[in-house]
Amino acid sequence: MSAMAKHVLGIIIASTRPGRAGKPIADWFTAIASKHAGFEAKVLDLKEINLPFSDEAEHPRFKKYSHEHTKKWSALVESCDAFVIVTPEYNYGYPAPLKNALDLVYREWNHKTCGFVSYGGVSGGTRAVQQLKQVTQALQMASPAEAVVIPMFPKHLTDGAFISDEPLDKAADAMLDALAKLTGALKTLRG
Numbered sequence: 001m002s003a004m005a006k007h008v009l010g011i012i013i014a015s016t017r018p019g020r021a022g023k024p025i026a027d028w029f030t031a032i033a034s035k036h037a038g039f040e041a042k043v044l045d046l047k048e049i050n051l052p053f054s055d056e057a058e059h060p061r062f063k064k065y066s067h068e069h070t071k072k073w074s075a076l077v078e079s080c081d082a083f084v085i086v087t088p089e090y091n092y093g094y095p096a097p098l099k100n101a102l103d104l105v106y107r108e109w110n111h112k113t114c115g116f117v118s119y120g121g122v123s124g125g126t127r128a129v130q131q132l133k134q135v136t137q138a139l140q141m142a143s144p145a146e147a148v149v150i151p152m153f154p155k156h157l158t159d160g161a162f163i164s165d166e167p168l169d170k171a172a173d174a175m176l177d178a179l180a181k182l183t184g185a186l187k188t189l190r191g
């Protein structure tokens with residue numbers, strides 16, 4: 001893989017709350033993804049990007065964006081070949097700012113891949129991921145079965161830092177390996 005061009009991986013931080021656990025978890029995952037031979041990682045932090053709620057008149061498939069923030073988001077999504085969504089679970093679902101970010105553009109997601117890092121209580125955020133799979137499929141994205149699931153995530157947080165363990169590090173690498181293969185295959189569908 002190292003001799004081949006790297007895929008550009010966008011790591012989406014879905015939580016925008018003050019004091020969010022999502023940031024240290026995404027920092028841990030980004031460090032692992034940055035070492036993976038198949039990817040060049042960049043972070044798409046929805047808190048920093050700060051998209052307003054749905055304010056475009058046209059259906060996103062036409063790419064006729066009237067706002068600068070949508071054009072910037074479109075360019076960011078366009079620049080990636082693959083994504084990993086780092087998401088919590090809110091009321092068995094995923095955060096509203098993430099749905100907004102997914103819905104704002106359309107073609108920019110098509111025929112790209114999406115892996116998941118989820119966290120929560122006993123569920124480890126898996127119910128949010130199941131919902132996300134339905135939505136990302138409508139965006140013509142594909143996901144590997146391999147995923148990173150972090151149940152009871154507070155036990156991994158110390159002084160605001162995420163302390164992983166070997167199974168989690170291995171799960172992250174396995175997911176990235178599967179994501180890299182799938183991304184290579186899907187690239188052949190894009191012009």
Ligand SMILES: Cc1cc2nc3c(=O)[nH]c(=O)nc-3n(C[C@H](O)[C@H](O)[C@H](O)COP(=O)(O)O)c2cc1C
Binds near residue numbers: 017089119120124
């Ligand atoms: C509105 C809300 C709903 C939540 N619902 C769930 C849930 O359904 N399942 C779960 O495991 N944790 C739930 N939690 C607890 C979260 O796992 C915990 O607050 C976590 O820190 C959220 O991630 P974040 O800090 O990155 O936003 C909920 C938290 C909030 C704020």
